[in-house]
Amino acid sequence: MNMTRRDVIKASAAAAALSLAGLPATVKAADDGIRYGRSQCRFCGTGCTVLAGVRNGRIVAVKGDADSPINFGRVCMKGYALPHILYGKDRLTRPMIRQADGSLKAVSWDEALDYVADRFVSLIKEHGVDSVAWYGSGQNTTQEAFAANKLFKGIIGTANVEGNPRLCMASAVGGYLNTFGADEPAGGYDDFEDCDCFFIIGSNMAENHPMLFRRVIDRKSAYKDKVRVIVADPRYTPSARYADLHLKFRPGYDMHLLNAMAHVIVTEGMVDEEHLAYCTFRKGLKTKGDFIDFAAFKQFLADYAPEKVADLVGVPAEDIRTAARWFGKNGVASMSIWCMGINQRTKGVHLNCQLHNLHLLTGKIGKPGSDSLSLTGQPNACGGTREQGGLTHLLPAHRAVANPKHRAEMAEIWGVKVEWLPTKPTGPAVNMFHRLAAGKVKAIWINTTNPGQSLPNLTPMRKAMRNAFTVVSDVYPTRTTELASVILPSAMWVEKEGVMGQTDRRSQFIPKLVEPPGEAKPDFWQIKEIARRIAKKLGRKTRYRVLDPMTGKVKEVREVYGLGFETEEEAWNEYRLATRGQDVDLWGATYAKLKAHSGGVTWPCPSTDFDNRGSAKRYISKSYAAKQFGFFKRPYKTGYVTLYDQHLEEKGLPGPINYYGHHPFHKGSEGKAIVRVLPAGLSYEMPDAAYPFVLNTGRVIEHWHSGTMTMRVPMLKQMNPAAYVEISPEDANRLGIANGGRVKLVSRRGEIVLPAWVTDRARPGMVFVPWFDETKLINLLTIDDPKSWSGAGEPDYKICAIKIAKA
């Protein structure tokens, strides 16, 4: 495929137009002799279904899958670039071990695997199980993440299992847990087509989730006068340009904004009294505060009347009232949609809960077009980390490390001894790297992620990785592989098979379509091989049960050193068993079903019936769904989803609405959601006299995360080749900074010089820097202080204090 940048943009435009016209969106690329396989886009958390074209053993084309209920055949500019990410000239193709002189020596797989296993086991024997750690990713397949979890928690016995989703969506988990007692949203993507008011906050969807934003545009285009789009963002982003109302609030004052919107809702008669029967009100987060009644909650909100907080928020009171009225109006379907601007914040969990509050108060949940939907940033953050349990405190399928019953269940499923499992969490991701710096963690396996570029306050983090025994599995040289003791070359995307899970409880299958280059191997294979070696050296055998995928009956038992499962399908079946009967029930998501249905399966999906693709809505009964929607199933080209909660149905839980989260936070409020009563607070490091600017970091449309893949796509690199700092015309004039001029940014932790982009995107007093550029590490400046983390251990990448000057 030899397309120019203009060709790709035109192809994106054509795909969007064709889809709008009701035609299959096909790229005008020569496809003679090309065999297409259905896959999922490798980039963001939307999970667009794509058809990857193979010719002569190489991926040569990509197009959107018109059958997909996610993207309807459309693909964004990064999606069209997918074939190129495989073929960068510097792919890692051989295992390498760092030598005493600092050089890297290519070695055989056996030598590399033996070396890693020997070092890990000797450290475990000398310093204990918590001297080793796993740092995975929302880009691992679910099978890889499950395998790593089994190795580290089930066989080694350490809770040092973390992943980069801790840096991006842990606060969202905290929000769902604190409100509903169960993680992940009540609705999903189908709500876009029924929504009348989109409240988008802390998300530049137009650039970062472009195919979902297309669905917002579709809805708005079809019902121009009826549908409202509100964007709340300190920046004037492309999403904000499209909005009917842009709430350009002062950075950090969104807690005030959301309480002010709640105030308008409760004082202007927009509360759904019927739905309040399914809610309680509680002060603070978790179980710390008292339960209160609605009258007390209303009294609490009196301090947040829009006129009282407008100056603080930096938004006219009338605009706040307008937003609340559009959102809360009776009979209107409303969605709130958010991402890192809410999650990557000191008050991230609080903000998530406040968004849920708006839905609980107005009853805009469990109905067509209404949902509080947290977008995820990575293609398998939900599946591999949240659902699978790839964080220190979790076990698979929404189980907890600290819960003895959950440990016993997982020990049985994994075929390991329960006493091997850790009994309490160690610490979240940044804490794990702090322990690496302190020498308590001595060896770490970093897989499919680039913490040498992505962690906050990079200087000590990079030193820690350089000094420890650091194993890195990746596909290209990165700012992390340069710190590694051992580099393992990985297969990527359609060079391996796996399952990935996205934002709206969805799981999709990715087939292997081509061979990886050189000696690169799937991460699943790497984990399996190292697990075999470590288990043998530790003398720990697994009692692995081969399952019938349809009945769950044990067909065969293998007593082996290692994980037990040999193939990705066997691992998936063991994982399905772990989810069986849980709220995240994927027992019905057989390999055959996942392969057959474009867009995959949405949990809860307890049924193995081939047509049953799961539940589009949670927490509501069949009869309630029929009343709200007029029907209780939504058909797709293949199969159907139910509009009621199959878990609720299967467990025989009472309806019509049942917030059944069984989390300890829910003691005293079983079956109900909790409206959290949260006084407004600010981020930990707000600007002051010495550091008067807010630094905000994030992504851009051309690049994804640390740029490891997209910066190797010539067209995308050409479009946006290097980092810059967005600065407002007002600030630029005051500081004498010209467009393109050099600007020095200094925080309490580091400094950097970048070219200026003087633009009205930026709000005065705040600058924005994208983090994709490995030559300009903006995370040298960001903050890692535990006091700056959200209640879910997520660092604040959106607000830290800096000073800037012309360089």
Next chain:
Amino acid sequence: MAIAGAVVIPVNDAAAAELAARLAKLPGLEVQGIGPRGIAVVLEAPQTKDLERLSEEVLAWEEVADFQLGYCNWE
């Protein structure tokens, strides 16, 4: 450079083919296909204001019911 993808909705389905032919004659506009929900087009112009002008021109035609933008890229 500004590039957009849009769907032009004819006042009635019978007029679609004729309308598509008329659209195809406009400089900077490519017809991609005629679907059940309208005519898929790609527009290209030096600046977004030129695209706007083009879309307004199309919208003013009697046989056009609506012009819906689905994608826009400008630099």
